[in-house]
Amino acid sequence: MDTIRKNKLTAIFAFGSCGGFSGKNIISLFCGDGRNETLSANFHYPFRLSQVPLVEGNTTICNHSVTTTHMMGDSASSAEFFVGIAIVCFLYSMVALLVYLGYMHVYKDSDFGPIFDFVITAILVFLWLVCSSAWAKGLQNVKDATDTDGISGTLALCKGSNITCEVTEFANMRSLNISVVFGYLNMFVWAGNAWFVYKETRWHSQKFSAQSGHGRQQVPAPI
Template structure:
């Protein structure tokens, strides 16, 4: 029996996707611990919210990149396991007296759903980044500058 391999390799993209998911889960558990147990320390320092914002924004970007990579990797798997991919991969199908026919096509609905949830995670992490940004001193300095300039431009009473 001849050994056959899929054309293309999407293992790295799915490993990247799962790796980002695991790291995001671990970061969420750490953030939950900080929010529940050490909120007074978090609120009193400027470093905590800014670090939280940078890490959250980085995870939003990582979700975008890994979801895009996984979507492309999944398309490679679909192409390789489709009828045309099987015909071109199996050497048995290339012989003149043999015709290959695909009777069943694999159900990849759950893999498609994982890609959709990956892109939904981008939206969730971007929304979270916005709310964390509002806790940083960058947002409070901007608000104070806008309020300060607004007070100076108000006309004096007569």
Template sequence: MTGFRLNLSPLKEPLGFVKLVEWLTAIFAFGSCGGFTAKNVVSILCGDGRNQTLDVNYRYPFRLSQVPLMEGNATICNRSVSATHLMGDSSSAAEFFVGVAVFCFLYSMAALLLYLGYMHVYKNSDFGPILDFVITAAAVFLWLVCSSAWAKGLQNVKDATDTDGIGATVALCKASNITCEVTEFANLRTLNMSVVFGYLNMFVWAGNAWFVYKETRWHSQKMSSQPAPGGRQQLPAAI
């Protein structure tokens, strides 16, 4: 029979338990990156001793080139400034990272449903375990690529929003008698944790690949072809 049969015993085995861990770590990965918002405060010290501030608000997916620093026709330090935006765009790396995390979250949830309700079908099928192994192995590669890309993208965000990045972007800050400095930095701890969770997911999925591989016929054929320890191969009878 191929109907649904609820069985929680797979959660007590590595195959099901690690899949549950994958589901949780994927939530932490996209949750710590996808909903992020931040604000830096830039202080501009004019040559006459006055101090003005700018608020730099940015958020996921970090299209920094669309984040305004100064509105057009504004006057700062008695100088007219043109519209200025941050430099850089880390949206592709951020969206790739979140997309992989969401895919792995959904796949882990579907796999858990399969393990808990249709394990009798899963174990009696060649296609199911092989497909599970191929997707799991692909997820390991995707986590490696997207985590590395997002780590580089996050560093670009940090560089663009620090004092040097703002100073290089705003033409006013290059004047000899004007000093620009980021005096309040946003807390980027959750973004740093998202990178950590990305690499953690890679290791968790890599470990799970072994347990999924053991369910495939490739592993069973390999084990059946190996002679038992201490056993002797049967020699053909003499003619």
């Protein structure tokens, strides 16, 4: 029961800290004539940055004509994969809790239940490793695209002119960093759960019985 509660909580924290994110960076443009102008980059889950406009419509910035410009990058696949695995694990924990509370006798009396549970749990351990690693890389891509170098590389007027572009206010990405931590934490929690489930399977009981039988072999009496 305690393991199931931990599985649910870590899964909730994982997709909650990632799936609910919304942030804004403020970009300051220091024009050559001493004027300053600002742009805002609003981005959120699932981080399709290529659809986030930095400049909407044709406009004039620092006496330069600028067309519609979007940010660079797309981390949607890794973010959605991460959140999807977290939701699947949460739902599986709910189903497992229902089985343990109402059908524990059926679960223990059959070989299929523990083996099925172990196989699914082992698969989820592997998926947590994959999705957490993918999301860690995706998050780094988001940080690179929204920092000063990323924005300067996206806006044409920041290249080769007397205009200096700099991100002066950054969105707080602490929750996204936490989501990566919870992703790997889920992997370890589910790995521990896999061990406990394995002990319920016939594979473990047969191995234990074989070892016990070997230990009880009688030593022949001396002649």
